[in-house]
Amino acid sequence: MPPIEIKERNIPFVPIMTAIFFGSVLANLGMSSISVAFPMLMNQFHTDLTTMQWTMTGYLLATGVVAPVTGYLGEKISTKYLYITALIGYTLISGLSAFAWNVESLITFRIVQGIFGGMILPSTMTILYQVIPRAKQAFALSMWTLSTMLSPAFGPLLAGWLIGKFEWKWLFLMDIPFGIAAIVVAWRLIPYYKLNTPKTFDLLGLVTVILSSGSILIAFSEAHAWGWSSWRTLSLLAFGFLMLGCFIRGELMIQEPLLNLKVFVNMKYTVSLAVLAIITLNLYSGAYLIPVFLQNVQGSSALEVGLILLPATLAMAGVMPLVGKLYMRIAPQWLIVSGILLIAVGTFAIGRLDVNVSQWYITLWLTIRYIGLSLTIMPLTNVGMEAIPRELSGHASSVNNWIRQVFGSFSIALFTSLIASRLTIHNQALGLDGAAEAQRKLLKAEAFTMSSNDVYVVATMIVLVGLPLVWMLYRGKPWKRTLANHKLQHVQNFTQKEQLK
Structure with missing residues (x-):
């Protein structure tokens, strides 16, 4: 079937967003739901936590490795067919995972599932920026971000209910x-289109990006266990960055690169991506600390932890559509700055816990922190992506997801190492080694709480680094003039009958 031409004014907004929404929810469901089944899976496959964690780590590594390739694949076979292929592969592997016969087969299935899952989110973002009219992209992105929030909010609760009511296979x-x-929705509602069709395949780029991404992500994932100064960590990082240098050099020299790095020439895109990377560091800084604190220190059950964390995620999801509406009415830098300040305040407040802190205190400040995330993620992403030409939006989307995946892995590794070192210091300061057995549990809880507070203080300082970068996005460009230019450009697009070819 030949690709069709689509005029902006004829794009069916709701059907396309529905197709994007379903895929985004599915891809995030795979990342957010498996952790609740760890105890049952460990018992089923007679393995330990370190091995079982590779069902999550392997998935995340696969998504990071495949992200840079999705831009090329979308151009080659069309983003619609890439998206549908990824959905089919993801669904089939989910079914196979339910019949895993040992932990090794489950890890293998999860890695393959991560490859397909890593294609879904960049594909949906690419479709959004290539098909949705520019005037509706900000609201569309807010709904896309909302879809990525629903799975972390409800996925663990649904998975926990299913495996509790039936068995672990229902997790998949x-x-x-x-x-x-x-x-079905993607096949029926997303139009088939192409903007570019690459004539050559960059094999060297594929090899170097897989080697670089894989080496760096594995090093970050295992650094807390191996040690940052261990020969395995250092050699993987050295090899990974060497391959990354070869990849960048190769991509800049060839006519049709696997990943078009010329998107970084656009300063607005580059700066917005830098701020997003900083926020990602903050977001993942204590990803597992609050659940561990609630369960191990305060004795909450897994279901109670899910209910405590749910209001914050729901608040984030509820604010997201509002941010999409405000984006064109309020200067985006004010939304972003307000969001960063709320993230900083919320993170700092969470860094003042004690062993007897009220759970309502945790819920309140997590909610404020997540509202801050709502105010920053969508505006930052849209500011950068709308500055990129349509024909490069697939590559820009791939870079966006790639960078955030790498920084997410780095953040988890960095702060896992930090809390381990702070635990050692606080255990010594509290005299854990010489304490009576009756006091050891209380002292361990106190040391973990103090170490978690240290992590959140560092995370607060990190996110504040993003404030001066925000003003670089609009330096010398007053918002009213920028908005006027945006509207003028939109009118010109219609005048010139801009369309997808």
Whole structure:
């Protein structure tokens, strides 16, 4: 079937957003739901936590490795067909995972599932910026971000109920109806189109980006266990950055690169991506600390932890559509600055915990922190992506997801190492070694709480680094003039009958 031409004014907004929404929910469901089943899976496959964590680590590594390739694949076979292929592969592997016969087979299935999952989110973002009219992109992105929030909010609760009511296989079988619905909706509602068709394949770029991404992500994932100064960590990082240098050099020299790095020439895109990377560091700084604190220090159950964390995620999801509406009415830099300040205040407040702190205190400041995330992620992403020409939006989307994946892995590794070192210091300061057995549990809880507070203080300082970068996005460009230019450009697009070719 030949690609069709689509005029901006004829784009069916709701059907396309529905197709994007289903896929985004499915991809995030795979990342957010498996952790609740760790105890049951460890018992089922007679393995330890370190091995079982590779069902999550392997998935994340695969998504990071495949992200840079999605731009090229979308141009080659069309983003619609890439998206549908990824959905089909993801759904099939979910079904196979339910019949894993040992932990090694489960890890293998999860890595393959991560490859398909890593194609879904960049594809949905690419479709958003290539098909949705520019005037509706800010609101569309807010809805896309909302879809990525629903799975972390409800995925663990749904998974916990299913495996508690039935068995562990339903952790993966529950993906199948979502996957089938996403495939049908995407096939029927997303138009088939192409902007570019690459004539050559950059094999060297593929090899170097896989080697660089894989080496760096594995080093970051295992650094807390191996040690940052261990020969394995240092050699993987050295090799990874060497391959990354070869990849960048190669991509800048060839006519049709696997990943077009010329998107970094656009300063607005580059700066927005830098601020997003900083926020990602803050976001993942204590990803597991609050659940561990609530369970191990305060004795909450897994279900109670999910209910305590739920209001913050729901608040983030509820604010997201509002941010999409405000984006064109309020200067984006004010939304971003307000969001960063709320993230900083919320993170700092969470860094003042004690062992007997009220759970309502945690819920309140997590909610404020997540509202701050709502105010920053969508505006930052849209400011950068709308500055990129349509024909390069697939590559820009791939870079965006790639960078955030790498920085997410780095953040987890960095702060896992930090809390381990702070635990050692606080254990010594509290005299844990010489304490009576009756006091050791209380002292361990106190040391963990103090160490978590240290992590959140560092995370607060990190996110504040993003404030001066925000003003670089609009330096010398007053918002009213920028908005006027944006509207003028939109009118010119219609005048010139801009269309997808």
